[in-house]
Amino acid sequence: MADRSQYKEALPHYAAAILLMFGALGLVNILFGDVGFAIEAVIAIVVATVYFMAVRWLGYAPRMWQ
Numbered sequence: 469m470a471d472r473s474q475y476k477e478a479l480p481h482y483a484a485a486i487l488l489m490f491g492a493l494g495l496v497n498i499l500f501g502d503v504g505f506a507i508e509a510v511i512a513i514v515v516a517t518v519y520f521m522a523v524r525w526l527g528y529a530p531r532m533w534q
Contacts, residue, residue: 477530485519
């Protein structure tokens, strides 16, 4: 079980991932209009996956993700 310090370490990453997802979805809505829930869900999943993989690859991942 993770202790509080590990959650505090991961919190900024979760916030950044959420902001990137909203940013990507906003950009898609500006460029293409309403694309539907299914496409937005796929975009959110892709952005989150790419973010988590990039953070781990760059060595900035919190301990609980390793």
